[in-house]
């Protein structure tokens with residue numbers, strides 16, 4: 001589990017876009033005081049293509065499936081889609097091991113499908129953010145095949161090699177390796193190559209200007225096709241200390257310090273900005289918010305022309321199988337908000353393809369709490385300052401899948417190799433499995449639940465991961481028909497956010513910092529003010545707020561009743577309320 005924890009600690013995403021050429025597609029009147037940008041106003045919906053909609057019966061989602069569901073996506077009220085990698089890949093890490101950056105994975109379809117998908121998205125005013133995986137490639141990429149073929153091959157320096165005659169390379173930790181070592185011996189040239197992730201994901205050498213140019217050319221290829229943004233996968237690892245010093249004992253605990261954000265990273269991002277972002281109306285996303293708030297800020301400071309939006313992972317590191325404290329949650333999100341209060345921008349999310357389902361981790365997936373608590377979490381995501389990222393299925397309140405019980409049920413390389421490693425190190429395997437049941441990435445990857453028919457309408461074949469048995473009740477068809485569903489609450493929230501500058505740009509202020517169950521805050525812009533009150537517990541709780549009297553207009557409530565008297569509010573379990581100042 002240590003691997004999983006480290007892994008989630010590392011996952012930070014930064015969204016960037018070209019400051020110079022952006023056009024705001026949502027602003028109506030010029031506002032002096034706020035720096036309006038389309039990507040700040042975006043509501044991003046993340047689609048994991050393997051799991052969204054299959055149309056050819058192979059049990060794996062495809063681009064045609066996404067095309068078929070675009071009316072649904074539009075109807076959600078989201079404005080952009082972030083698509084996990086769809087390039088050719090041997091799928092060691094589900095597409096995060098790319099063997100051809102200018103081609104579509106055959107499981108997903110063809111380039112023609114891609115072009116249709118993009119134009120169909122644009123026809124609906126939905127923007128597309130592509131995942132760019134360039135800290136590493138697949139070992140099946142032609143660059144690596146060349147690189148490993150001889151020591152004097154022109155592609156040798158595209159990757160990091162350590163000749164065996166220098167002895168064992170200094171130990172480096174690998175996130176996905178069953179033995180844990182990031183150096184893999186390769187007989188052909190009697191040398192070791194570096195892979196921070198799996199053995200099939202060799203790290204690219206960013207110090208080589210040719211590698212960087214290849215990446216900018218790839219990004220340009222997609223930008224020319226008209227994509228609207230890039231998410232730079234695992235990018236904080238791109239800049240390494242290639243003298244490969246020995247690190248002090250225990251350095252793994254300080255993984256980011258030794259592995260990430262090394263010298264050169266800012267230069268690479270500036271160069272990327274110059275070569276790609278500044279030439280197109282694109283936003284870009286890269287993992288890595290750095291070691292400190294200051295570092296995160298430097299990455300997204302518009303004056304530096306690097307990238308724009310921090311996507312910090314502190315928030316998703318909070319829940320643990322044994323529970324978590326709401327105070328940590330409040331502190332974390334308040335801290336990140338304050339870091340970007342004056343300059344810069346952040347993203348808000350509680351789940352993605354590297355996390356288990358949010359309702360199972362932060363709230364309560366058992367009856368009768370699943371629906372109210374999923375609505376409450378969506379209210380949180382869509383009412384904070386920062387660009388919200390909504391992971392597919394969370395709009396329905398999809399939960400962790402009870403079918404994922406034993407290690408044989410999991411498919412994620414992080415789970416499988418993590419298990420092997422834990423076993424070889426004599427860890428407590430019962431705890432390891434408990435942690436997987438709570439937090440495995442596979443929980444977030446089980447197929448979308450469209451209806452109550454066989455395989456939840458996801459596929460006519462055999463789904464690549466088991467469908468959650470709760471699909472009979474938790475599915476889009478049922479939820480569209482129920483006006484009180486999680487889905488309809490989600491749509492109310494996206495509509496409210498799209499129409500409220502105060503929810504997008506307004507200042508955030510935490511109230512009731514000591515309350516053990518309630519997260520309450522205001523969002524304020526000019527004369528406008530919203531009050532958000534979220535009960536994170538299954539208890540009925542009461543809050544006393546002096547401000548309450550000023551807020552009489554009810555904007556959002558995930559219950560039909562509101563028990564409000566003078567300055568006191570009685571909250572139902574997981575009740576979520578947004579009130580506006582009258």
Ligand code: GLC
Pocket residue numbers: 011093096097133197233234287353354
């Ligand atoms: C990022 C991705 C994750 C992937 C890893 C290696 O963290 O989000 O899914 O496994 O990079 O590419």
